[in-house]
Amino acid sequence: MPDTDPAAPRSARPLHGIKVVDLSKILAGPYASMTFADLGADVIKVEHPDGGDPTRQWGPPFQGPDATYYLATNRNKRSVALDLKSEEGQREAHRLIAEADVLVENFRPGSGLQRLFDRTALTERYPRLVVLHLSAYGDQGPLRDEPGYDMIAQAMSGLMSLTGEPDGPPVKAGLAAGDLGAALFGIIGVLSALVERDRTGLGQCVSTSLYESQLALHINWATGYFATGEVPSRLGSGHPNLVPYQAYPASDGHFVIAVGNNELWGRLCELIGRPELADDPRYALNRDRVAHRAELTAELERTLRTGTVAGWCALLAEGGVPVAPIQTLAEVYAHPQTRELGIVQEVEHPVAGPLRQVAFPVSYQGNRPAVRTAPPLLGEHTDEVLG
CATH class of the missing domain: 3.30.1540.10 (formyl-coa transferase, domain 3)
Structure with a gap:
């Protein structure tokens, strides 16, 4: 019988025992897989031996051999270096996928890797596997094969038309709203698919896109437009429905x-x-x-x-x-509220030394998931994982 005692200890690693293979790169996919890792999943980040995730070089600034951009979204993972276009790399990748609960990928539709690791074929071959596919525009429509970039998503989704001063040019949101929005909805999709798998025993393909996630975040902007037919304009820092x-x-x-x-x-x-x-x-x-x-x-x-x-x-x-x-x-980051929350944690990087990270923003019975390990060096765990 499940323990219903409210005083019983709770784990801050609710996804412990879940295995994730991450074939994605840049931001949306790695942020989603880092969230699974923060929650206790064993996440294997598969990278090309020649350079790995491109964000390793998206600097300055750098800390150690890697850019801080890469360091921001890859903690608590293990890195395996594989050339997925080689027969050996494909064989080893399938060996990892066969043992996984979740696969994360953001292959461009129609690309060679998308064909080699077709998500429908993967769920047929591995029936319990949940595949998260992140794209630019979704699975249907005239733009479905276009590549995904946060700036493009912010422009195409209308976000930039709503951001900036009324008499100024359109402005990009300071945060990567397109990438991070898709990551967050993808996380929700995977977790709900895992819950359903507990009932049915079957995994499935879960897909979302930068474009769809931005439309979902329009909320009152969209309903206001639907009701009036009036195209909203930029209000600077103002609110469309409240003043002041x-x-x-x-x-x-x-x-x-x-x-x-x-x-x-x-x-x-x-x-x-x-x-x-x-x-x-x-x-x-x-x-x-x-x-x-x-x-x-x-x-x-x-x-x-x-x-x-x-x-x-x-x-x-x-x-x-x-x-x-x-x-x-x-x-x-100097504010006492930030300090009291304990959301900034420090972990030791094997080359860069002490590395500060913003931890997962949800606590479980007062326990915050820990930053357990530093973002891995390229291929740091290849022998350990494949050995």
Whole structure:
């Protein structure tokens, strides 16, 4: 019988015992497989002997022989160097796949490797295998054979049309939203397929794409467009459905205010010394404030420029209005909240020495999955895994 005692110890490695073969490269696939590794799966990263994953050279900066880009998405894995286009490499890869629960790949549709490791054929040959296929645009449609790049996905999916200042050019999101969105949906797909395999005994092909994942993240932008037929435009840091809810200038920088209801709006007006704004019928309700966004923003900016970021943040926070400074990464990683969470962990790299990593952001009964091993050197575990 399963242990139902809520005080019983829980593992921070819920995927312990799951074996994953990772044939992917760059970001979406390696991020997904790193998540499985963080959760305790045994992940074998298969790389070409000549150079390995291209992100090993995506620098500067470098730490040891590899770029920090590669180091960001490959911890807790083992690296095996195989030429998948050779007969020996294919034979060894199939030996690994035969013992695996999950295969991750992002081969370009129609490529030689995609034909050699066809996902449908693999699930027929290995019935319990769950295959995650990540692509640019999905399995159907006129663009299905195109290669996947985060920048292209952000442009084609509409994200760049929504990002940037109204009178400025389109802007890419600072994070790799296309790649990481596909990775996260792919992770969900694999985990749900493993749950179903527990019932049926059968694996399956799971596929998602950079394009599909971005459409799924449109959420209120898409439903607003469907309802009105109006094409949304860039709002800078503004929100399409809430005002005030954006970055504002102070005398020494910028900070953000997030007013989510009319009560907070009234409180904000009192705290900044502009109670008449709350009484103005143009700004009484959120729908009114959205309709008069430009005028209200100008009024708020005129007042907020008279104080400092620290001063406004302290005043509004004490008054219960959601507010925050815009932090740099240096400030984020020096912040006591970050330290208290224990999300930054250090692991010893065999060449680079101490290596800091942002750990998995979910805890299990208060236990965070550990950064157990450093991102592997190219082929570091070939003999160990194939021996």
